[in-house]
Amino acid sequence: MKELDKNLFIIALALVLIVLADAKIGDADEGYLIGKTTAEIVRLRGFKAQDHYVTTDDGYILNVVRCTNPKVNRGNYGSWRKSVVLFVHGFLSNAKMFIAYSEGVQPxxxxxxxxxxxxxxxxxxxxxxxxxxxxxxxLLMNFGHEVWLLNRRGSPGSLGRVDGLNGTMEESMWNENNDTLSEVLKAIAPGVNELTTATEIIAKFAKQTISGYESTAKMKNADYWNYSMDEQAQYDxxxxxxxxxxxTGRRKVNLVGHSMGAAIILxxxxxxxxxxxxxxxxxxxxxxxxxxxxxxxAVKLKPLILFTNYMGPFRHFPTSNDAAAAICSKKENGKDNSICKYLLDALYGKGDEHRRTISELMVIVxxxxxxxxxxxxxxxxIYGGVxxxxDFGxxxxxxxVYGKSKPPAYDLSKIKLRKLSLFAGKTDGMVSPEDAQFTRxxxxxxxxxxxIPHSDNGTFNHQSFIDHDKAGELCNIPTLMRLESTI
Incomplete structure (x- = not known):
C-alpha cells in the first residue's frame, strides 16, 4: 500500500468510527440517553447533579458537573470522610463516557x-x-465521594468564550457534502459481513472525507479551535x-483521567x-x-501530523442515521458485525470478546x-516518542512562542505528586504498554x-477502561480502593 493510501486508510479508521456515532442504537436503556446532557444522565440514575461553569485564564468557558449521592448529606455534598474526585475524559469524547454504561444504577x-x-x-x-x-x-458516589465531571473545551457545554464567540459550525457548510457521504455509507452497508472488502471500503470512504475536510471546515470564529493539549494543561x-x-471548601481534589485526559493531568x-x-x-x-x-x-499516529496547520475541529461529519445504523447496529450473534469488529480492533487494540457493542457507547459520547x-x-x-x-510547524x-526553534519537552521528572497510579491495557492499540512503561x-x-488483565491471556484495549464487560473488577474497583486510601 502506498504511503498516502496508508495514511488515508488510518485516518479513515478514526473518521468512520466517529461517523458511526450517528447510528441508531437498539439497547432499550441506553437509547433514551441520546441527546441528554451529562447532568441529565446523572439525574436519570437518581443522583443529584449541578452544572457549573469555569472561565479559564485565556477566556474559555468550561462545563463541569457536580455530582452527589442523595443518600449522603441529602445530596448537598459528599461525605467529609471521603474525597472529592474530578474526572477528565479523553480525545474525541466527553464526560458522558464515564457514565454511559450505567443501566440499573441507583443510589x-x-x-x-x-x-x-x-x-x-x-x-x-x-x-x-x-x-x-x-x-x-x-461507584464512588455510592461510597460517599463527591464527583465532578469535566467536559473539556470543545465538548458540548464547553463551547463558549467570554467574548461571546464560540466554535459553532455553520451547518450549511456541512450539508453540501452530506448527501455524498451518505451515499458512500450506503455503498458500504451491503458488504458489512465481508471482512476481505474492508480495506477497499475504508479507502473509498477516506478519499471522500479527506478531500472534503478543508472545504467543509469553514465556520464562524475558527480561532476558537486554536488550542492544543498545552492550553488545557496550562489553564483548564x-x-x-x-x-x-x-x-467545596476542601484542601485537595483527587483526579481520574483517561487517555488524553490523563495526559493533560501529567x-x-x-x-x-x-x-x-x-x-x-x-x-x-x-x-x-x-x-x-x-x-x-506509530503507524496510527503519523497521519495526525497533517493537522498541524489546520485551525478547526477534528470531528465527525453529519451523515444518514439509517446508513450508519446499517453498518454498525447490525449484530452477529449479539456482537458487533465483522466490519465494526475490524475497525475497533484496528484502532483501539484487540478486545472484541469482552467489548460491549459500539452502539451502546459511541452514539452517546x-x-x-x-x-x-x-x-x-x-x-x-517527530520527537522520538517524547x-x-x-510544534507549530x-x-x-x-x-x-517558546524562544527556540523547537518546542520544549514536558519534563515528567519535575512532578512532585507522589501518589500516582498508572493503568495500562495489555492489548491497547493506541497507548501501548511500551508507551505507558516509558511514561512510568x-x-x-x-x-x-x-x-491489565493480569493473566497471560485475555485482552484489554484502549476503550476497555470504559466498555469492557469486566471493567468493574479490572479497573473500577482497584481505582476505588486507591482513591479511598487518601482518606
Whole structure:
C-alpha cells in the first residue's frame, strides 16, 4: 500500500468510527440517553447533579458537573470522610463516557464502608451484582465521594468564550457534502459481513472525507479551535481544580483521567509542579503521551501530523442515521458485525470478546476535538516518542512562542505528586504498554503501575477502561480502593 493510501486508510479508521456515532442504537436503556446532557444522565440514575461553569485564564468557558449521592448529606455534598474526585475524559469524547454504561444504577449507602480496610476479592464479591461497579463515578458516589465531571473545551457545554464567540459550525457548510457521504455509507452497508472488502471500503470512504475536510471546515470564529493539549494543561485543569476547591471548601481534589485526559493531568503537574499541593492523588488510565513506542501505534499516529496547520475541529461529519445504523447496529450473534469488529480492533487494540457493542457507547459520547489536539498526538513521532509542547510547524512561530526553534519537552521528572497510579491495557492499540512503561520510567519516583488483565491471556484495549464487560473488577474497583486510601 502506498504511503498516502496508508495514511488515508488510518485516518479513515478514526473518521468512520466517529461517523458511526450517528447510528441508531437498539439497547432499550441506553437509547433514551441520546441527546441528554451529562447532568441529565446523572439525574436519570437518581443522583443529584449541578452544572457549573469555569472561565479559564485565556477566556474559555468550561462545563463541569457536580455530582452527589442523595443518600449522603441529602445530596448537598459528599461525605467529609471521603474525597472529592474530578474526572477528565479523553480525545474525541466527553464526560458522558464515564457514565454511559450505567443501566440499573441507583443510589446506595456504601459510604459507611472503608474500602481500604477490605480486600479487593471481598469487594469483588460484595459488588458482584451491583450495577454501579460498571461506572466509576456512580461507584464512588455510592461510597460517599463527591464527583465532578469535566467536559473539556470543545465538548458540548464547553463551547463558549467570554467574548461571546464560540466554535459553532455553520451547518450549511456541512450539508453540501452530506448527501455524498451518505451515499458512500450506503455503498458500504451491503458488504458489512465481508471482512476481505474492508480495506477497499475504508479507502473509498477516506478519499471522500479527506478531500472534503478543508472545504467543509469553514465556520464562524475558527480561532476558537486554536488550542492544543498545552492550553488545557496550562489553564483548564488548574483553573477547574481551584474552582472545585473554592466551592467545596476542601484542601485537595483527587483526579481520574483517561487517555488524553490523563495526559493533560501529567502535563499540568510537570509544567506546574506546585499544583501537586492541591491534589490528593491521581489515577491515570492509559495516559496518551510519550506515544509511538510500538510499531502499531506509530503507524496510527503519523497521519495526525497533517493537522498541524489546520485551525478547526477534528470531528465527525453529519451523515444518514439509517446508513450508519446499517453498518454498525447490525449484530452477529449479539456482537458487533465483522466490519465494526475490524475497525475497533484496528484502532483501539484487540478486545472484541469482552467489548460491549459500539452502539451502546459511541452514539452517546462521540465528540469533536481541536485539530491541534490531533496533531500534537502525532507529533510524538517527530520527537522520538517524547511528549513536547505543540510544534507549530514553523521555526519562526516556535521561536516567537517558546524562544527556540523547537518546542520544549514536558519534563515528567519535575512532578512532585507522589501518589500516582498508572493503568495500562495489555492489548491497547493506541497507548501501548511500551508507551505507558516509558511514561512510568520518565518519572523521578516509583509509581503504582498496573498492566491489565493480569493473566497471560485475555485482552484489554484502549476503550476497555470504559466498555469492557469486566471493567468493574479490572479497573473500577482497584481505582476505588486507591482513591479511598487518601482518606
Amino acid at each position: 446506595k449507602t456504601f459510604w459507611k464502608l472503608d474500602a481500604k480496610q477490605l480486600s479487593e476479592w471481598y469487594l469483588d464479591q460484595m459488588l458482584i451484582d451491583e450495577p454501579s461497579k460498571n461506572s466509576l463515578p456512580f 485543569l488548574p483553573n477547574v481544580i481551584d474552582y472545585i476547591l473554592r466551592v 502535563m499540568a503537574l510537570a509544567d506546574q509542579p506546585d499544583l501537586a499541593s492541591k491534589v490528593g492523588q491521581a489515577v491515570l488510565w492509559a495516559p496518551a503521551l510519550n506515544l509511538g513506542h510500538s510499531l502499531d501505534g 462521540a465528540n469533536q476535538a481541536s485539530g491541534h489536539e490531533a496533531a500534537q498526538l502525532g507529533q510524538n513521532l 511528549q513536547h509542547h505543540f 514553523s521555526k519562526l512561530k516556535n521561536i516567537k 520510567e520518565s518519572l523521578s519516583f516509583p509509581v503504582d503501575f498496573q498492566l
